[in-house]
Amino acid sequence: MKKLLLGAGIAVIVAAAGAFGQSMENVSVNFRAVVGDRAFDCRESYDGIGTTNSKMTVSDFRIYVQDVRLVDKKGRETPLKLIPDGNYQTDKVALLDFENGEGNCGSGTKELNTSVRGEVPKGKYVGLKFLIGVPEELNHLDPASQPSPLNISRMMWSWQMGYKFARIDTKTAGRPNGYVLHLGSTKCTTDAATANTTCGTSNRPEFAFEKFDLTDDVVAVDLKALFAGANVDVNQANTAAGCMSFEGDGDCLPVFTSLGLSFEGSAVKKQTFMRAEKARSGMAAVERR
Amino acid sequence: MNTFKLSLVAVVAALGIIGSGFSLLDPGAAAAEGYNWNLPKGFPTPMVPPGNPMSDAKVELGRHLFYDPRLSVNEKTSCATCHLQEKAFTDGRTTAVGTTGEIHPRNSMSLANLAYSPSFNWANPAVVRLERHAHLPIFGEFPIVEMGMAGKEDLFVARIKAEPRYEKLFHDAYPDVENPVSIPNSIHAIASFVRSLISGNSPYDRYRYQGQADAISDSAKRGEKLFFSERMECFDCHAGFNLSGTVNFVGKSIENAQFENNGLYNIDGKGGYPADNTGLFEITKKPEDMGKFKVPTLRNVELTAPYMHDGSIATLEKVIDHYRAGGRTIKDGKYAGNGNLSPLRSDFVRGFILTPEEKSDLIAFLKSLTDTEFVTNPRFADPWSKK
Secondary structure (H helix, E strand, O other): OHHHHHHHHHHHHHHHHHHHHOOEEEEEEEEEEEEOOEEOOOOOEEEEEOOOOEEEEEEEEEEEEEEEEEEOOOOOEEEOEEOOOOOOEOOOEEEEEOOOOOOOOOOOOOOOEOEEEEEEEOOOOOEEEEEEOOOHHHHOOOHHHOOOOOOOHHHEEHHHOEEOOEEEEEEEOOOOOOEEEEEOOEEEEEOOOOOOEEEEEOOOOEEEEOOOOOOOEEEEEEHHHHOOOOOOOOOOOOOOOEEOOOOOOOOHHHHHHHOOOOOOOOOOOOOOOEEEEEHHHHHHHHHHO | OHHHHHHHHHHHHHHOOOOOOOOOOOHHHHHHOOOOOOOOOOOOOOOOOOOOOOOHHHHHHHHHHHOOHHHOOOOOOOHHHHOEHHHOOEOOOOOOEOOOOOEOOOOOOOOOOHHHOOOOOOOOOOOOOHHHHOHHHHHOOOOOOOOOOOOOHHHHHHHHHHOHHHHHHHHHHOOOOOOOOOHHHHHHHHHHHHHOOOOOOOHHHHHHOOOOOOOOOHHHHHHHHHHOOOOOOHHHOOEOOOOEOOOOOOOOOOOOOOEEOOOOOOOOOOOOOOOOOOEHHHHHOOHHHOOEEEOOOOOOHHHOOOEOOOOOEOOHHHHHHHHHOOOOEEOOOOOOEEHHHOOOOOOOOOOOOOOHHHHHHHHHHHHOOOOHHHHHOHHHOOOOOOO
16 A cells, blocks of 8 residues: 555656746747638738629628647647637637627727737647537636626627627628627526526537648638638528537528538538648738738 | 426426415525515525625626616617616517618517526527627627627627626625626626515415405406316416516426417418527427417517417407417418417417406406516615605
């Protein structure tokens, strides 16, 4: 018995030494909002959207990100430990905010947030993985009492007792009153005794990039690609405007497909919403405008 | 379904609605919390979630917020706009209207006795705490914009700070907090006020619980017997002291909310409801949940017309006709269908025979549930009123 305890003690010391001995580094994963080959801007309108080549303006564009992992060349994943900043990040979730409150984004905020910041053990990382979403253990708490960015009312989805993991509000030629993507968990019910909420459909898509260089690359988040298969000029009758993730709303199928999600049992395809690209190529895109 | 029915019968029996009344009220428990519910005789002590204990000061703050139109984006709409005290906190409209003019698909529900309710809204099994629910009308954008404050958190706080009366109200409600003006504290106070809205002093209560044999008419007494009869089965859903679906209170194991399909629609022969108003199905997407809505309290039902989740029945007489037929038949139009033939209709809504005299007795009973004290109580009234 004594030996066992002693052995366990040594194991703990070794593990602790390992953790302390590992030197950490701060890294930032950079994102960029685009519409096809154009940089995203709240003041602009965009042509050639969806199956009808519609014209679109955007009034909100925010996305929660969770479970960020860096991948080494053997495919091993290391979690990025998010650094809470009291604003856009807690230790578990970050909010990407691509709207600056200008132009069509009047209901938004002036500040932008286009990166996720955290620390990892020093090492050679070649790839990147993350989910769009708010971790389940945080998704159903009282949102008014949560730290930022979980206390932002426009990202709360009270109707389903959780958050909108992604909020992309647009107006299109055919839907001047709005065509949106509000992504979130659905089929949620709460036990009256425990107040624990469980959801039948999670809707947290994963994005994985085999090659991603933290210093040179950005994740381009592309609204044109998101809506590529959708007819954004027509809304299915008696359903939410665009897609609010509800089963039964056929407008969700093309956007869920772009996100790499299944909708009502549809086959999962590789996501097309985000791509890794060189940060410099993005500058070129901005200059072309 | 069987166990459900059994548990309902148990609740009814336990509360002594049918048998001789006995009180589950424990004044000691209420006093121990430091808050006096002023519970009517026969009413159990409501449960209060940890983290938002009741206090008179918090209820008073909540009352001011509840009646304050500055909580809406254009300062036109307060909680009380759709929940008027004189209508037992309903609004008399077929369906509600948001502050920017959007039409809600649903009828405004009474707020009476929500302290006992296992869930809120007409059909949302995820909203089980008033503290969560109070967010929805103020900040929600779906199914409609109600008060329109999404993204306006700073404006919300600024408006409250600009009103001199709030400083003391917040300080009294949250005496240990340095800067008490906040959205969570506001929401908690509104929840506390709504939780305080207890109605149980109707003539029927005086007759049934307070030993006043002549508090209701002979016609209402005959109506009571009909209501609680197996012939009509009203009480199988509208059960217990609250004449509602399941309730929770101190000293009982907690139940989830009760949702039922009462045969209002059968659009496709399979029990289909209008696509923008499918009830519990909207949330769960389970086929058997189509057309299921929360069983509301019948207290003050005389004041809460029009009826049903979509306000589609105008009068109590027509409501009884609906249940007498065991479902509604709509002959023409896009909602045509025979609700009685719906495979999803509750077994308790199967129809019955009722003479005109019995119908007027039943209505006399339902009207004996009108609690005049509740709808005139100054503690529940508009504190900003200059009257």
